[in-house]
Structure formats: structure tokens, C-alpha cells
Amino acid sequence: MSDLSFHQAEAHAEEDENYFISMTDMMVGILFIFIILLMVFALNFRQQTETSEDHIRKLEAAAAAARSVTAKLEEIQKDVRSEIDSISATDRVRAALLEEIQSKLRAQGLIVTIDPVSGVVRLGNNAINFPRSSAALDATASERVVILAKVLAEVLPKYTRIGTELPAHLETVFVEGHTDSTGGDPNNWPLSTERAVNTFRGLTEAEPQLRTLMNLAGTEVLSVAGYSSTRPIREFSNEDGRQRRIDLRFVMDANNLDRLRDVLELTDTMQDQLQFLQKSLDDVGVH
Known part of the structure; x- marks a missing residue:
């Protein structure tokens, strides 16, 4: 796999994580439009003096559309809450995974740090490190890689096995290479x-x-x-050997595509109801 493919894969994972946020932003916008239309409808209704059957029928149709949109909004709110719970559960699963790996490595004498927010296990000087301008694993680093491999082989299967009770599974574990800032990107990227x-x-x-x-x-x-050198560790000097490191980044898959499709279908239906509401308001002279 090329370096470009690696970054495309990670970018795709990040896009999946942010997709639901974009969906909720869209729903907030639709809700705002609906509130404005409903306020206009209410004001117009209070000002109406005409009592013809046709006029009343149109107002009742607009009111029915408003009730329908309200019901759809309640469904969307339920789905949003469910998605928030799912994201929280996914974060908890990943945090448990990171802590288990850290604990088992510590028991083997390897001290690593974890970042639950970004899903990273950071392998510093005490674990896997490299001499300047070198990608070679020396004898010590090779021994530590073997220890890491045994821990991963022990822990990861339970987070990838389909049919488990976990609310999320591993999508990708990126083995990430880093350099310090010396030497420049033409050498440091490869x-x-x-x-x-x-x-x-x-x-x-x-x-x-x-x-x-x-x-x-x-x-x-x-x-x-x-x-x-694009992702330095802030607490270290950029020339520090600890920048020449390996990170493990864990990306989870909550398998929430069906739920997102349901939300999208609700927003489509809601949009139809809003258009009907606007037409009903136009019919009774609200512009």
C-alpha cells in the first residue's frame, strides 16, 4: 500500500466519524426553518377573520403538516440521542482496549502512554525507537516488537470477532512511523x-x-x-529522540450505517412536509 493510500484510508475513517455531526447540523437548520414557518403560521392564524370552509380547510391542512413535522422531529431527536449513546459506547470500548494493551505491556516491562481521545498507544524510548536517519530495528527494538506482537495477538481478537456483545469493533490499527524535524520532508516522508x-x-x-x-x-x-515530522509530541522538543517513534492508532467501526440511513430518510420526509406547509401558508395568503 502506498503512502498516499495510507493517508486516504485514515482520512476516510475520519470522514466516517464526522458524517453524523454534519447530519445533525443539517437537521438543526431544518428545525430552524420549521420554527420560522410555524411562527408565521400562528401569527397569521390569529389575524384571520375569514371563516369560509375552504379557508378553514387550508388552515387545518397546514396545521396537520406542522404536527407531522413535529412528530418527525421527535423521531430524529430519538435517533440523535441513540447515536450519541453509540458514540459514547464506542469511545468506552476503545478506551478499554487501550488500557488493556498498556497494562499488559507494563507487565512485560514496556512503559507506553495512551491517548483515549485520539485512540493512540505511543511507543516511546522505553518501547520502540530509532537512531537518527535510520529505520532499522536494532536488537533491543526487535525484542520489544516481539513483546508488542504477543500482546496485540492476545488482545485484538476479542475486538475484531464478529458476534461479540461489544457495541463497536476495530476497523483499523495504524502502525504509524514518525521522525524529528531534521533532514527535511523529502527524506523524512519515506x-x-x-x-x-x-x-x-x-x-x-x-x-x-x-x-x-x-x-x-x-x-x-x-x-x-x-x-x-508533521505530528510532533508537544511536550517534547522537536529535536528530541522521542519524536523518532512508532504510534499505534486504533479506529473503531460502530456499524451505524443503517441508523444514519434512517435519519436521512426522516429528513427527506420532513423536507416534504415543510414544502407542503409552505404551500398551505401560501394558499391562505401568508407570504
Whole structure:
């Protein structure tokens, strides 16, 4: 897989995570339009003096459309709450995964840090590190890769096995290579990618079953990416050797496509009802 493909894969994962946020933004906009129309309708209704049957029938039709939209909004609110619960559950599953890996590595003498927000296990100097301008794993680093591989082989299957009771499964584990800022991007991009590839190769040679772990789409969970010096750790000097590191980034798949489709269908129906409401208001002279 090319470096461009690595970044496209991660960008796709990030787009999936943000898709529901965009959907809710759209629904807020629709709700705002509906409130304005309903206010205009209410004001006009109070001002009406005409009592013809046709006029009353049109007003009743507009009121029915308003009630229908209100019901649809309640359904959307329920789905939004459900999605929020799902996202929270996914975050809890990933946090538990990171903590389990950290605990098992600590028991083997490897101290790593975790970032539950971004889903990262950071392998610093105490775990896997590289000499400047090198992607080679020395004897110590190779031994630590073997330890890491055994822990991943023990922990990851329970988070990828279809049929478990977990609300989310692993979509991807990126083995991410990083460099410090010396040397410049022309050298550091391939260098960081080579570091990730060498680590990936060490992991899968030590525990070949890691390549058999599949996500819900049926593709391999383990992948690689290189970031040059673009993602420094803030608390370290950019020249610090700890920038020449490997991170593991865990991306979860909550399998929420069906729920998102339901929300989209509700918004389409709601839009139809809003158009009907506007037409009814036009018919009774509201402009």
C-alpha cells in the first residue's frame, strides 16, 4: 500500500466519524426553518377573520403538516440521542482496549502512554525507537516488537470477532512511523513510512495471525502510515529522540450505517412536509 493510500484510508475513517455531526447540523437548520414557518403560521392564524370552509380547510391542512413535522422531529431527536449513546459506547470500548494493551505491556516491562481521545498507544524510548536517519530495528527494538506482537495477538481478537456483545469493533490499527524535524520532508516522508513498515513486518513475523484479523468489511485490520515530522509530541522538543517513534492508532467501526440511513430518510420526509406547509401558508395568503 502506498503512502498516499495510507493517508486516504485514515482520512476516510475520519470522514466516517464526522458524517453524523454534519447530519445533525443539517437537521438543526431544518428545525430552524420549521420554527420560522410555524411562527408565521400562528401569527397569521390569529389575524384571520375569514371563516369560509375552504379557508378553514387550508388552515387545518397546514396545521396537520406542522404536527407531522413535529412528530418527525421527535423521531430524529430519538435517533440523535441513540447515536450519541453509540458514540459514547464506542469511545468506552476503545478506551478499554487501550488500557488493556498498556497494562499488559507494563507487565512485560514496556512503559507506553495512551491517548483515549485520539485512540493512540505511543511507543516511546522505553518501547520502540530509532537512531537518527535510520529505520532499522536494532536488537533491543526487535525484542520489544516481539513483546508488542504477543500482546496485540492476545488482545485484538476479542475486538475484531464478529458476534461479540461489544457495541463497536476495530476497523483499523495504524502502525504509524514518525521522525524529528531534521533532514527535511523529502527524506523524512519515506523514512517515517519505512519505520512503520519495518515495525509492521516485525509484528507480523513474530505473530503471523495478526494478518488474519479482519474488520467488519472483511479487510485486514493492521495497516501502516508515515507522517514525517508533521505530528510532533508537544511536550517534547522537536529535536528530541522521542519524536523518532512508532504510534499505534486504533479506529473503531460502530456499524451505524443503517441508523444514519434512517435519519436521512426522516429528513427527506420532513423536507416534504415543510414544502407542503409552505404551500398551505401560501394558499391562505401568508407570504
